[in-house]
Each structure stands twice: as C-alpha cells, then as structure tokens.
Amino acid sequence: MRYNNIINQKKMATCHLSGGACMKRDNSIYCLKRAKLIQLILTICMDLVFFILFLQKSFQAAISASPSLIYLCAAVWISIVSFLLFLLWDLTLLRSLSAKSRELNRLVYLDALTSIPNRHCLDGFLTDHISSSVLPTLGCCMLSISNLGMINTSLGRTAGDNALQDFSEILEKAGRSYGFVGRNNGNEFVLVTENASEEKMKQFLSSFEKEITSYNKSHTPIQFSSCYSLNQECCFTDLGELFAHTSNKLHHR
Incomplete structure (x- = not known):
C-alpha cells in the first residue's frame, strides 16, 4: 500500500508553483x-x-x-x-x-514511476511562469535517497522502486505549501520555492524529515541527503545553472 494513499490526491493534469499549469492543453x-x-x-x-x-x-x-x-x-x-x-x-x-x-x-x-513532474515539466513550467524579477528570490533544494543502492541490493529492484515512489509522495506532501516539487533525474528530487530564505528552507527540511521519520517506523527505512541553494546568494541568471549548482553540492557533500 502506498504511503497514506497520497497518490489518490495527485492532480496529474496540473502541477503548481503559486498557481499556473505545467501540462499544456492541445x-x-x-x-x-x-x-x-x-x-x-x-x-x-x-x-x-x-x-x-x-x-x-x-x-x-x-x-x-x-x-x-x-x-x-x-x-x-x-x-x-x-x-x-x-x-x-x-x-x-x-x-x-x-x-x-x-x-x-x-x-x-510526468515521471513514469512516481507520477510527479519530471525535469522536462520543471524546465517548461518555470521558464513560462518565472519572470526575471522573481529569479533572484528563488531557492532550490535537492534531495536523494542515500541508501537506495542498499535497498535495491538487499530487497530487490521492486523495493527500490517502491522507496522512490514513497519518497516522492512524502516530498510532495511536505513541499506542497512551499513550492514546486519534481523529479530532477534518477535518484534526485527537487523543490523550487519563491521568496526563499535560510529559515524557509530549514523549515521545509525539518517538516520533510519528520515525515520520513514517521514513515520509517512502519516501512523499509529511507535515509536521505539534501542541500539547498538561495539564488539571492548565487546570483544565477539561468534556472539551469541554479539546478546544476545545487545538484553539484548534493553530490559533493
């Protein structure tokens, strides 16, 4: 059974960051x-x-x-x-x-495994809805399951896929009030939020960690690593640069 049946609450036709739609009507x-x-x-x-x-x-x-x-x-x-x-x-x-x-x-x-927005959706949505004036206020948080390899090896690929699905559902639940959640690629997930600050990012990570701790009490434990970047400090003029910078921080922690 999926974690708290959150998947039933997903709106696969749309995905929001302070309003707006990712998927486009023909x-x-x-x-x-x-x-x-x-x-x-x-x-x-x-x-x-x-x-x-x-x-x-x-x-x-x-x-x-x-x-x-x-x-x-x-x-x-x-x-x-x-x-x-x-x-x-x-x-x-x-x-x-x-x-x-x-x-x-x-x-x-949408990502085929987790049914959350994929990188293509991230790029398209943010390009269409984030103006140059908003870009300096953005914050980007990257997360990944640090023990995914161990889960795949010890419990099988299906268990690993389940972990990815549950992780994305928990992330979507915790990040719903903060901004736009998606799967960057592979074992890497992203939250993009407007009006970002150290306090706001720490609040999100604290909320997410509580959800993971609750999940781990009755499921195969998930360990995760995370990092975030504030564009007011990085001063990138391109969203791709902000993503790449944050992803690089995540993999070199």
Whole structure:
C-alpha cells in the first residue's frame, strides 16, 4: 500500500508553483472540437427550419403539385441528416483523440514511476511562469535517497522502486505549501520555492524529515541527503545553472 494513499490526491493534469499549469492543453484539438460543435448547432437549426417549413400547408401544397420538388426535398433532408451523423462521428473521434493527447501529455510531463513532474515539466513550467524579477528570490533544494543502492541490493529492484515512489509522495506532501516539487533525474528530487530564505528552507527540511521519520517506523527505512541553494546568494541568471549548482553540492557533500 502506498504511503497514506497520497497518490489518490495527485492532480496529474496540473502541477503548481503559486498557481499556473505545467501540462499544456492541445489547442488544435480544442479549436477543432469547438468548430465541430458550431457546425452541429447550425445543422440542428437547419433541420428545425426544414421541419417547420414542411409543416406549412402552402409548402405541402407546393410539394403535391410538383413531384420533382418531393425528390429535391428528400435529397436535402437526407443530406442534412447524413451531415449530422458524420458530425456526431467526428465528435466521437475527437473525444478519443483528446483522451490520447492527454495521456501523451502526461507521459511527457510526468515521471513514469512516481507520477510527479519530471525535469522536462520543471524546465517548461518555470521558464513560462518565472519572470526575471522573481529569479533572484528563488531557492532550490535537492534531495536523494542515500541508501537506495542498499535497498535495491538487499530487497530487490521492486523495493527500490517502491522507496522512490514513497519518497516522492512524502516530498510532495511536505513541499506542497512551499513550492514546486519534481523529479530532477534518477535518484534526485527537487523543490523550487519563491521568496526563499535560510529559515524557509530549514523549515521545509525539518517538516520533510519528520515525515520520513514517521514513515520509517512502519516501512523499509529511507535515509536521505539534501542541500539547498538561495539564488539571492548565487546570483544565477539561468534556472539551469541554479539546478546544476545545487545538484553539484548534493553530490559533493
């Protein structure tokens, strides 16, 4: 069983840092669906107009007087109904295509094992939502499971994968109120927060350590290492540099 069933609370379609979305809607499919819905409404209106017209006695009399008009009306009616059916079929296909697009989007932006944002999502989201004025206030915290190799060796790869999943869920729970959580790569996770300070980063790590301590009482113990960087001290002008600097600190502790 996953740790406290946190995974049921995940919003795989979005991931937030003071608002905003990471996963992106396919606007082409959205626009096509709107166009098809407009066509559907217009077709239904044409059907109604044709039906009302057919109920008029003068129109019925004109049809009775001209057999060729009957064939013309029948052809128009069949064409409208056929167009309506094809529109409904298109909308069904678009619904299926939209579902596949969302799944592909999820695979692109979310880590397959942990279902939290991956590095691609991190880069895209932060680039889109972090302005140059906010960059100096950012803090980056990197964390990794220091005993993952031992877990894989002694208990097997499945146990190691479970540890990574549980670790990411605990991190997401602890980091939810601090900022944006994601998997940087491999056995490396990251928290990015705005208006960062020594006190704020230490509060987060203290909260996270309490969650890990509670988890370890009833699960395979997880040991972790961590470090953080404040961009107000590093003065990087690129997020990638801040990530690389913090990752380098983590691996040379």
